[in-house]
Amino acid sequence: MSRIRAVVTDIEGTTTPISFVHEVLFPYARARLAEFVAKRGDDAEVAAALAEARALGGVPDASRDETVALLLSWIDEDRKAGPLKFLQGLIWRQGYEDGVLNGPVYADAAAMLKRWRDRGLRLFVYSSGSEEAQRLIFGYSDQGDLTPLFENYFDTRTGGKLDAASYEAIARAAKLAAGEMLFLSDHAGEIEAALKAGMHCVRIDRELSLNVWHAEGAAPVAGSFDAVEEQLAPGA
Incomplete structure (x- = not known):
């Protein structure tokens, strides 16, 4: 992997436990959505998101309560809807700022991202969560503020x-060039797509031991960022 100049990392299941999103973030936003909309529904950015949600849901004349119900149904469906993600991000930001939320990041991921950045590798994040949500997880992480590590x-x-x-x-x-980039994700379908684009890829499997590295198949499988480093380090 000596040609690698940049690393693109996924978040859920890769740098952060999947359970944090589904067992902490989603319920946190769900429990506070109605109150948030009641308090801030007339703010320009919130009103615009609510209007976008009604349009996306095909109910442009829905009441505010009906719009909240629509958004709650999308949370339950884990729907990747832009206006929902935007509103969730606003609710999560308040939770992070209040110290109620704290983004868990695997220690090996945080340490290795810092090492790679020090080595001169460019770092990027690509996640289905909104950019705002990504910045919050890394900005308020239990490993400190990691946002300065990432270029985009x-x-x-x-x-x-x-x-x-x-x-x-x-x-x-x-x-x-895509061939100068390494993509890390726990999702086999994402790995397949990145490989088709020409990127180097490693699938992270957090159920494996930390030092495990399997080279079989189209992309290697690693138990941690430490195992990736053994292959990525100069001279490997």
């Missing part, structure tokens, strides 16, 4: 994570 953040506005074109777009945005 990509979310589904770039494209679907199962589409090769999304990874091609990230490479263009970074002004790098």
Whole structure:
């Protein structure tokens, strides 16, 4: 992997436990959504998001309560809807700022991202969570503020994570050849898409031992960022 000049990392299941999003963040926003809309529904940015949600849901004349019900149904469905993600981000930001929320990041991921950045590798994030949510997890992480490590953040506005074109777009945005970038994710479908775009890939499997590295198949599988480092380090 001596040609690697940049690393693109997923979040859920890769740098952060999947359980944090589904067992902490989603319930936190769900429990506070109605109160948040009642208090801030007339704010320009919130009103615009609510209008966008009604349009997206095909109910442009829905009441505020009906719009909240629509958004709650999307949370339950884990729907990747832009206006929902925006509103969730606003609610989460308040939770982070109040010290109620704290983004868990695997210690090996935080340490290795710092090492890679010190080595001169460029670092990017690509997650289905909004850019705002990405910045919050890393900015208020239990490993400290990690946001200075990353050059840019990509979310589904770039494209679907199962589409090769999304990874091609990230490479263009970074002004790098796809073959100069390493993508890390726990999701086999995302790995397949990034491989089609020409990126190097490693699938992270957190159920494996930390030092495990399997080279079988189209992309290697690693138990941690430490195992990736053994292959990525100069001279490896």
